[in-house]
Amino acid sequence: MDDVLTSCPACGDLLDIAYEWDKLPVPKSLREFEAAWSRRNNPLDFSGVWRFRKLLPFAPDDKIVTIGEGQTILQNSQAVARYVGMDPGRLMLQHEGLNPSGSFKDNGMTAASTHANMVGAQHAACASTGNTSASLAIYASSTGLFKTIVFVGSGKISYGKLSQALDYGAKTLQLAGDFDDAMRQVQAVCKQEKIYLCNSVNPFRLEGQKTIIFRILEALNWDAPDWIVVPGGNLGNSSAFGKALIELKQLGLLTRLPRIAVINAAGANTLHRLYNQQGLRWNSGRPQQQLVNTFYDEMDRDGRKATTLASAIQINRPVNLKKCLRALDATDGIVREVDDQLILDAKAQVGAGGFGCEPASAASVAGAKLLREEGVIAPSDRVVCILTAHQLKDPTATVAYHSNDKEQFDKVLAPLGVKTTAFANSPIGVANEIDRILEVIHGF
Numbered sequence: 001m002d003d004v005l006t007s008c009p010a011c012g013d014l015l016d017i018a019y020e021w022d023k024l025p026v027p028k029s030l031r032e033f034e035a036a037w038s039r040r041n042n043p044l045d046f047s048g049v050w051r052f053r054k055l056l057p058f059a060p061d062d063k064i065v066t067i068g069e070g071q072t073i074l075q076n077s078q079a080v081a082r083y084v085g086m087d088p089g090r091l092m093l094q095h096e097g098l099n100p101s102g103s104f105k106d107n108g109m110t111a112a113s114t115h116a117n118m119v120g121a122q123h124a125a126c127a128s129t130g131n132t133s134a135s136l137a138i139y140a141s142s143t144g145l146f147k148t149i150v151f152v153g154s155g156k157i158s159y160g161k162l163s164q165a166l167d168y169g170a171k172t173l174q175l176a177g178d179f180d181d182a183m184r185q186v187q188a189v190c191k192q193e194k195i196y197l198c199n200s201v202n203p204f205r206l207e208g209q210k211t212i213i214f215r216i217l218e219a220l221n222w223d224a225p226d227w228i229v230v231p232g233g234n235l236g237n238s239s240a241f242g243k244a245l246i247e248l249k250q251l252g253l254l255t256r257l258p259r260i261a262v263i264n265a266a267g268a269n270t271l272h273r274l275y276n277q278q279g280l281r282w283n284s285g286r287p288q289q290q291l292v293n294t295f296y297d298e299m300d301r302d303g304r305k306a307t308t309l310a311s312a313i314q315i316n317r318p319v320n321l322k323k324c325l326r327a328l329d330a331t332d333g334i335v336r337e338v339d340d341q342l343i344l345d346a347k348a349q350v351g352a353g354g355f356g357c358e359p360a361s362a363a364s365v366a367g368a369k370l371l372r373e374e375g376v377i378a379p380s381d382r383v384v385c386i387l388t389a390h391q392l393k394d395p396t397a398t399v400a401y402h403s404n405d406k407e408q409f410d411k412v413l414a415p416l417g418v419k420t421t422a423f424a425n426s427p428i429g430v431a432n433e434i435d436r437i438l439e440v441i442h443g444f
């Protein structure tokens with residue numbers, strides 16, 4: 001706990017947090033957490049992450065760094081259920097975009113910041129497609145605990161996210177490369193300069209993200225859904241979900257687990273290819289590393305880069321691959337890929353259904369629809385799709401889809417294989433005259 005390590009010095013693999021549960025005050029029932037609702041004047045009980053701190057018991061209360069994250073809810077959406085092909089009331093959306101920095105990353109960043117606080121870190125860094133940097137930057141600026149450096153790939157980051165890092169005062173390096181390059185560089189820099197690394201290679205991040213599962217279960221009165229569908233980028237979230245469920249089962253707090261479905265973008269589908277085409281499995285903790293090495297060697301040789309409008313999952317070398325395999329193994333999970341056309345159509349439906357999300361988030365809804373069509377998910381199943389971030393994170397993609405501006409379409413969407421905008425809600429140009437305006441309105 002006193003060390004700042006993200007990988008095992010001996011084998012180089014990621015670290016994993018393991019608790020000595022028999023020495024800890026484990027709750028007897030998940031219902032015990034409901035009492036925290038009556039103590040909301042205590043910031044730790046108010047936090048949607050830390051009110052579950054008995055299930056991530058690595059920090060003393062006085063070291064916990066919280067800004068009120070995790071006030072997120074499970075929403076029912078009839079419109080999105082219809083689109084996906086579910087029976088009414090069977091599709092739910094866990095809206096993690098309602099976090100302080102607008103994405104689920106705050107669940108993990110509060111935990112990483114807490115550990116950084118415990119070890120007295122002065123500087124923290126991350127590589128980011130945008131949301132991790134926004135989240136780290138908000139924790140650093142609002143608590144004043146450490147200075148922050150973020151590495152982003154040049155030209156890849158949406159303005160919504162870049163503006164957050166800049167506004168919150170993080171030193172922002174726009175690297176001449178993509179996310180996978182930024183990830184490699186930040187790991188090297190942090191190691192050399194002893195800077196606290198806040199990417200999801202940091203095992204404490206995953207501890208915080210476990211609480212998304214706890215909140216979903218709580219919203220369902222502790223009765224697990226049949227499916228949890230989550231977009232897969234670096235695979236930290238899916239790994240954290242799996243760890244949460246494995247631990248709940250171990251502790252005897254949950255008997256039936258949901259199945260996890262991880263959804264890749266087709267333009268960044270490393271997990272899909274390794275899992276579905278090459279048969280890579282957890283294999284009791286010994287995945288066939290040779291399959292992974294060969295896959296990456298070929299990727300480098302062919303110069304293949306991740307390409308998708310869903311920039312938050314535009315990642316070809318998912319750092320939590322192995323932990324994700326564990327999650328898939330424990331939950332009888334599955335993996336699918338969806339193309340940008342499906343993602344953007346699903347995003348428009350999530351918007352029209354009253355919530356809205358950024359493109360990567362909509363991969364979960366697109367994936368659920370695909371699994372419905374395949375017959376893997378039944379219309380009567382209870383399905384939770386994770387909306388990983390807020391709609392305002394990436395307005396460029398949204399406007400390019402909805403506007404009937406051909407130039408925007410050709411510039412933003414067409415290069416990624418998007419052909420139609422079937423659910424577009426285009427703005428209507430009108431002359432500055434009441435008669436013309438009324439003409440248009442009467443035509444609705």
Ligand SMILES: *Cc1c(COP(=O)(O)O)cnc(C)c1O
Binds near residue numbers: 105132234237313360
């Ligand atoms: C980070 C992120 C993801 C990917 O999550 P991983 O844990 O990296 O798999 C998906 N959607 C959004 C909006 C994100 O910010």
